[in-house]
Amino acid sequence: MSSNIGVMGHPIGHTKSPVFQQAGLDELGIAETFEAWDVAPDELEEKVTTFRATGFLAACVTLPHKQAVIPLVDELTEAAEAVGAVNWIFNRDGKLVGHNTDGTGFLRALKEKTGFDPAGVDAVVFGAGGAARAIVYALKLAGIARLTIANRTVGKAQALASEFSEGRFKPDAIGLSRDELANCAPYAQLLVNTTSLGMAGGPAEMATPILADMISADALGYDAVYAPPMTKFLREVENAGATSAGGMTMLVYQGIEGFEMATGQKAPVDTMFAAIEKAFKSG
Ligand code: NAP
Numbered sequence: 001m002s003s004n005i006g007v008m009g010h011p012i013g014h015t016k017s018p019v020f021q022q023a024g025l026d027e028l029g030i031a032e033t034f035e036a037w038d039v040a041p042d043e044l045e046e047k048v049t050t051f052r053a054t055g056f057l058a059a060c061v062t063l064p065h066k067q068a069v070i071p072l073v074d075e076l077t078e079a080a081e082a083v084g085a086v087n088w089i090f091n092r093d094g095k096l097v098g099h100n101t102d103g104t105g106f107l108r109a110l111k112e113k114t115g116f117d118p119a120g121v122d123a124v125v126f127g128a129g130g131a132a133r134a135i136v137y138a139l140k141l142a143g144i145a146r147l148t149i150a151n152r153t154v155g156k157a158q159a160l161a162s163e164f165s166e167g168r169f170k171p172d173a174i175g176l177s178r179d180e181l182a183n184c185a186p187y188a189q190l191l192v193n194t195t196s197l198g199m200a201g202g203p204a205e206m207a208t209p210i211l212a213d214m215i216s217a218d219a220l221g222y223d224a225v226y227a228p229p230m231t232k233f234l235r236e237v238e239n240a241g242a243t244s245a246g247g248m249t250m251l252v253y254q255g256i257e258g259f260e261m262a263t264g265q266k267a268p269v270d271t272m273f274a275a276i277e278k279a280f281k282s283g
Helices: 017-027 039-049 078-083 102-114 130-139 154-166 178-182 232-239 248-265 269-281
Strands: 003-008 035-037 056-062 087-093 097-101 120-127 146-152 173-174 190-193 220-223 242-244
Touching: 003 017, 003 178, 017 248, 017 269, 056 248, 078 097, 078 102, 078 130, 102 130, 102 220, 102 242, 102 248, 120 130, 120 220, 130 146, 130 154, 146 154, 154 173, 220 232, 232 242, 242 248, 248 269
Parallel strands: 003 035, 003 056, 120 146, 120 190, 146 173, 190 220, 220 242
Antiparallel strands: 056 087, 087 097
């Protein structure tokens, strides 16, 4: 019999979620196995139907299903609507609620692991894909003062900026050229890489969207990329004398937020981090 909690994606072999989620369940004495489900796109609808079963708690949703599950759930939270993606589905008495914890997980990672409060700061987000959407949503929620979205395809940055523009919150959209970045990056207190640059197995593992000479020593540079833990972007941040933080904390906190909503209990954060750190060290 299948368990009442797990993560689904396709492929799913790479996922580290079961490692830290299981550590959390065990610590709280919750007798569930956090499973990894390889669900091909043509099996998705049938799989989601099983989440309505009595006793089923929640499913974490990863690539490529984050958008495809939207029409399959009964209700979306405000975060899922805003981000346009679902990364958790909760069973509430047979009703499926689609939620997104990527943005709030990012904010919690900033606050609890670096002590950084984005309220009132100037920031640059590199990238305009799925991770950028969640982070732009989060920074708006956190009351950022000024945001620039810098992306290779400027049209995508413009679309993202205009979608989230509201009242005094009006993000600028630019390309990745040094000239364009020179007007904002050196003055930003927060720089977030959400491009795939630097990602192991991605388009350019040794690349970075910005070099050290355009980063303030007072800034925090956060990389959504978590594999490898030390990216070229983070090296540039450190070369500038600024503070660096890698994306593993966002990954774990999106999971912790889902864990807490699924179980109704406070997550054993230290235990869950210890489990994933051990898993990363052993490869
Ligand atoms: P995505 O939707 O495919 O977006 C990819 C982004 O990278 C786009 O902005 C794209 O620019 C840019 N890009 C790709 N190749 C590039 C290149 N050669 N030069 C410049 N820009 C390039 O991907 P995503 O889901 O946002 O994921 C992006 C990264 O974030 C991945 O490494 C992923 O692992 C990581 N991530 C981490 C977490 C976490 O919890 N830590 C969560 C989600 C994602 P264009 O628009 O011009 O194509």
